Amino acid sequence: xxxxxxxxxxxxxxxxxxxxxxxxxxxxxxxxxxxxxxxxxxxxxxxxxxxxxxxxxxxxxxxxxxxxxxxxxxxxxxxxxxxxxxxxxxxxxxxxxxxxxxxxxxxxxxxxxxxxxxxxxxxxxxxxxxxxxxxxxxxxxxxxxxxxxxxxxxxxxxxxxxxxxxxxxxxxxxxxxxxxxxxxxxxxxxxxxxxxxxxxxxxxxxxxxxxxxxxxxxxxxxxxxxxxxxxxxxxxxxxxxxxxxxxxxxxxxxxxxxxxxxxxxxxxxxxxxxxxxxxxxxxxxxxxxxxxxxxxxxxxxxxxxxxxxxxxxxxxxxxxxxxxxxxxxxxxxxxxxxxxxxxxxxxxxxxxxxxxxxxxxxxxxxxxxxxxxxxxxxxxxxxxxxxxxxxxxxxxxxxxxxxxxxxxxxxxxxxxxxxxxxxxxxxxxxxxxxxxxxxxxxxxxxxxxxxxxxxxxxxxxxxxxxxxxxxxxxxxxxxxxxxxxxxxxxxxxxxxxxxxxxxxxxxxxxxxxxxxxxxxxxxxxxxxxxxxxxxxxxxxxxxxxxxxxxxxxxxxxxxxxxxxxxxxxxxxxxxxxxxxxxxxxxxxxxxxxxxxxxxxxxxxxxxxxxxxxxxxxxxxxxxxxxxxxxxxxxxxxxxxxxxxxxxxxxxxxxxxxxxxxxxxxxxxxxxxxxxxxxxxxxxxxxxxxxxxxxxxxxxxxxxxxxxxxxxxxxxxxxxxxxxxxxxxxxxxxxxxxxxxxxxxxxxxxxxxxxxxxxxxxxxxxxxxxxxxxxxxxxxxxxxxxxxxxxxxxxxxxxxxxxxxxxxxxxxxxxxxxxxxxxxxxxxxxxxxxxxxxxxx
Ligand code: ADP
Ligand code: MG
Numbered sequence: 001x002x003x004x005x006x007x008x009x010x011x012x013x014x015x016x017x018x019x020x021x022x023x024x025x026x027x028x029x030x031x032x033x034x035x036x037x038x039x040x041x042x043x044x045x046x047x048x049x050x051x052x053x054x055x056x057x058x059x060x061x062x063x064x065x066x067x068x069x070x071x072x073x074x075x076x077x078x079x080x081x082x083x084x085x086x087x088x089x090x091x092x093x094x095x096x097x098x099x100x101x102x103x104x105x106x107x108x109x110x111x112x113x114x115x116x117x118x119x120x121x122x123x124x125x126x127x128x129x130x131x132x133x134x135x136x137x138x139x140x141x142x143x144x145x146x147x148x149x150x151x152x153x154x155x156x157x158x159x160x161x162x163x164x165x166x167x168x169x170x171x172x173x174x175x176x177x178x179x180x181x182x183x184x185x186x187x188x189x190x191x192x193x194x195x196x197x198x199x200x201x202x203x204x205x206x207x208x209x210x211x212x213x214x215x216x217x218x219x220x221x222x223x224x225x226x227x228x229x230x231x232x233x234x235x236x237x238x239x240x241x242x243x244x245x246x247x248x249x250x251x252x253x254x255x256x257x258x259x260x261x262x263x264x265x266x267x268x269x270x271x272x273x274x275x276x277x278x279x280x281x282x283x284x285x286x287x288x289x290x291x292x293x294x295x296x297x298x299x300x301x302x303x304x305x306x307x308x309x310x311x312x313x314x315x316x317x318x319x320x321x322x323x324x325x326x327x328x329x330x331x332x333x334x335x336x337x338x339x340x341x342x343x344x345x346x347x348x349x350x351x352x353x354x355x356x357x358x359x360x361x362x363x364x365x366x367x368x369x370x371x372x373x374x375x376x377x378x379x380x381x382x383x384x385x386x387x388x389x390x391x392x393x394x395x396x397x398x399x400x401x402x403x404x405x406x407x408x409x410x411x412x413x414x415x416x417x418x419x420x421x422x423x424x425x426x427x428x429x430x431x432x433x434x435x436x437x438x439x440x441x442x443x444x445x446x447x448x449x450x451x452x453x454x455x456x457x458x459x460x461x462x463x464x465x466x467x468x469x470x471x472x473x474x475x476x477x478x479x480x481x482x483x484x485x486x487x488x489x490x491x492x493x494x495x496x497x498x499x500x501x502x503x504x505x506x507x508x509x510x511x512x513x514x515x516x517x518x519x520x521x522x523x524x525x526x527x528x529x530x531x532x533x534x535x536x537x538x539x540x541x542x543x544x545x546x547x548x549x550x551x552x553x554x555x556x557x558x559x560x561x562x563x564x565x566x567x568x569x570x571x572x573x574x575x576x577x578x579x580x581x582x583x584x585x586x587x588x589x590x591x592x593x594x595x596x597x598x599x600x601x602x603x604x605x606x607x608x609x610x611x612x613x614x615x616x617x618x619x620x621x622x623x624x625x626x627x628x629x630x631x632x633x634x635x636x637x638x639x640x641x642x643x644x645x646x647x648x649x650x651x652x653x654x655x656x657x658x659x660x661x662x663x664x665x666x667x668x669x670x671x672x673x674x675x676x677x678x679x680x681x682x683x684x685x686x687x688x689x690x691x692x693x694x695x696x697x698x699x700x701x702x703x704x705x706x707x708x709x710x711x712x713x714x715x716x717x718x719x720x721x722x723x724x725x726x727x728x729x730x731x732x733x734x735x736x737x738x739x740x741x742x743x744x745x746x747x748x749x750x751x752x753x754x755x756x757x758x759x760x761x762x763x764x765x766x767x768x769x770x771x772x773x774x775x776x777x778x779x780x781x782x783x784x785x786x787x788x789x790x791x792x793x794x795x796x797x798x799x800x801x802x803x804x805x806x807x808x809x810x811x812x813x814x815x816x817x818x819x820x821x822x823x824x825x826x827x828x829x830x831x832x833x834x835x836x837x838x839x840x
Contacts, residue, residue, distance in 0.1 A: 003052055009093065011047040015040065016089055022082050037070040040085075059092050141168030141319065151307060158299040159307075170311045171319070171340055172786040174366075175291030178346065178355045179253055182288055188225035190256050192266060197253040199276070199286070202246050203227065207237050211261075219244065221252060228252070229259075229267040249276040251286055274302055284309055289346045289355070308344055316340040322825035323369060324818045327803065331368070339365040358789070364796060367788040371800035374785070376822070377830045379808040385434050391559040392535045394427055396458030401451045403487050408447070415439075415589040416448050422585045423452045423563060427536070433561035439587030440758035441567045441722025442594065446697075448587070449538045449563060450480055456561075457489055457516040461535025464518040466525065468541050470495045471662075471691055474672050475679075476540070477519040479697070484517070494520035494529070497668030534560045541566065567719065567758070596756045597725040599733040601709075601749055610705060610734045611653055614685075617703050618657050622729060623684050624703040627720055629711040630663070630689040639663060639689070645707070646687035657684040664691045690716070692723060699727040709735035710745040714765040717752045744768060766791060 066081045146156040179197045190196045200221040207217045217232040254271030293304045321336040342362035354360040426433040439445045453463035477493035492515045513532030537560045628642040650659040660683035677683045704724045725731035751764040814823040
């Protein structure tokens with residue numbers, strides 16, 4: 001019997017659900033979880049019955065051992081069993097999902113004493129030491145920090161707050177800066193405006209008030225040459241008093257400034273302080289270039305430094321280098337253990353400037369490794385797609401698309417022509433397409449997708465386009481239907497608005513191949529829609545879905561070409577990694593004659609002027625949007641506000657025009673009706689929540705007023721603004737903002753008024769929010785970066801990517817002996833992420 005992969009995956013998922021549920025429970029609940037054992041064993045049995053290949057079967061056996069005796073085990077043992085089993089399932093999924101063994105087999109993780117036993121003790125001592133008996137380097141890194149001398153449970157707890165659980169985590173916690181304490185200056189020679197470190201004795205310490213009544217904590221610190229005032233405006237008095245007493249010696253680091261009141265006295269605000277113990281003259285904390293770590297409350301800089309020093313001394317030499325020596329040599333990368341030593345405790349000759357900019361050779365080496373492993377994973381995935389055989393072959397000549405082109409009222413831009421050619425060529429290649437089409441709002445992605453879909457249709461296949469909102473589905477349907485019905489192409493739309501028998505009929509028509517082109521919401525692939533012959537799947541406005549990839553469709557038994565479209569102009573550096581295994585096409589030009597949207601920040605007091613401008617454009621026969629934020633926590637209030645606004649605008653402000661209201665809570669057909677009325681120009685003003693954020697295309701709408709603009713994210717504002725400026729008329733975007741607002745909100749609004757280009761906006765967004773927030777883990781589906789930074793280290797990223805792809809081309813299975821360490825490191829880094837990777 002052939003091994004049924006899909007069915008197997010389904011069984012694994014059945015197994016996962018109760019485990020994930022259990023993993024979310026607290027200890028008390030877990031203690032009383034009953035009959036899980038029987039259920040889990042039953043599912044495992046069912047999975048084994050599918051006769052998986054031996055390596056997979058072995059993993060199932062290991063799971064079975066984990067759960068034998070589960071019901072009677074201690075809660076702590078249960079928890080371990082659950083988490084270990086989840087890890088194993090991930091590993092299994094990865095094995096099954098990557099048939100050509102993207103990452104070759106490696107023993108999966110085994111938690112210490114993972115096997116529950118009725119008496120709650122570990123079943124076997126050998127299993128407790130980890131997957132391998134040889135002292136593999138990764139296992140050293142995986143050791144819990146808690147067993148380290150001088151750490152103990154309390155400190156381990158504090159370290160955990162910094163994300164440090166293991167030796168490896170600790171080594172990856174890089175200093176946030178370095179202080180040069182080789183030659184401490186006397187207080188008299190400290191320079192104003194400089195970041196300085198000096199040593200002295202606390203002469204005075206206590207809280208006081210400024211002349212304006214502001215509370216502050218003050219210390220006077222002196223040495224043989226003079227004194228320095230240190231000030232804190234936010235402080236915990238009891239703590240300060242208790243910790244820093246007069247007579248104590250301290251190291252002080254901070255920027256030296258001049259007292260603004262007297263204009264003479266030097267002082268330091270909120271300096272870093274480190275106590276010097278009575279007879280201490282350890283070379284660790286002073287007299288050298290000293291690392292300063294991101295400490296956490298209750299965990300002092302010195303403690304952290306001491307712990308990390310111990311770890312570096314003991315473990316860094318044991319870290320085996322995973323980079324092949326030849327590569328290291330060619331790129332002049334130092335060895336891992338040396339890099340770790342130098343990055344934590346640089347020698348006297350170190351370049352302080354480079355260290356503080358994360359550009360030292362030691363930094364470069366660590367950053368490279370992190371990016372390299374990341375890109376290697378991506379390269380392996382891409383290789384898998386490239387090895388896959390195309391199941392869908394298009395015999396069409398392109399005549400159908402040509403007919404449509406002949407009817408279009410415009411000519412495609414050069415950029416559109418270019419990406420279309422890329423896409424069509426890709427569709428004719430012997431391997432399936434997995435491509436991202438990126439283009440700023442309004443750049444004309446829809447027509448490109450439609451032309452590609454026509455090649456599929458002409459060749460006798462179906463094509464589907466999936467969109468995130470019903471409104472957009474409806475709009476795309478109308479556009480496409482209008483364009484292709486004369487060509488004899490049968491188009492249909494599937495949203496949740498279509499119910500009952502109509503829905504069933506539609507499903508049947510799709511399954512029977514009676515429709516060629518299907519527009520739908522995401523439900524299209526989530527539900528049990530069956531296609532007769534799906535050739536091309538287009539996913540529009542991908543950022544709303546997360547990185548949805550071919551794997552999802554493949555699991556449904558299809559192997560179509562996939563075109564993912566996004567207007568979130570992910571900066572190129574990020575696109576390379578986030579979409580690392582997709583080919584990328586970029587439309588970098590807007591259709592001709594478009595004027596940049598004039599964007600203005602408006603204050604409540606000048607609302608009247610905004611209305612005046614709006615009235616002007618309405619009188620010229622153009623239309624306008626008024627957009628309301630809708631925040632989940634206050635959804636009802638916001639909705640009421642939007643409704644009231646619509647009424648007031650109609651009754652008082654724009655009596656001579658028609659005002660409509662659109663929001664997500666309306667019934668599907670109501671939404672549809674309003675959107676149609678607005679498209680047709682029957683409504684002149686559309687008050688709306690962010691349901692119009694993506695994709696909506698009404699070229700005659702030339703003004704957008706955004707209420708509470710400070711509440712929107714930057715990318716969102718840019719998307720919204722993209723709804724206007726879709727014709728040759730000058731368009732406007734008015735941002736109404738409320739004060740006071742956060743610093744970040746100010747930056748966002750400023751960025752959106754200053755930049756019109758989506759790439760610039762995205763770069764700014766990334767700077768303001770950082771990559772984690774910008775993408776969200778769910779969206780990026782990548783292993784988390786610990787030392788590397790996507791923007792700061794762009795150049796290293798490009799190099800790592802090049803090298804990784806080259807290496808996979810040369811050794812596609814990493815089977816050469818010199819790549820063994822790399823393969824292990826890769827598995828270690830990616831294993832938890834496989835679930836994310838697959839589904840996105
Ligand atoms: P987006 O890339 O944001 O999805 P759309 O596909 O909605 O953009 O296109 C925006 C508008 O530009 C649509 O009204 C479309 O008809 C129009 N358009 C697309 N391509 C061209 C072109 N080459 N010349 C003029 N208008 C175009
Ligand atoms: Mg679009």
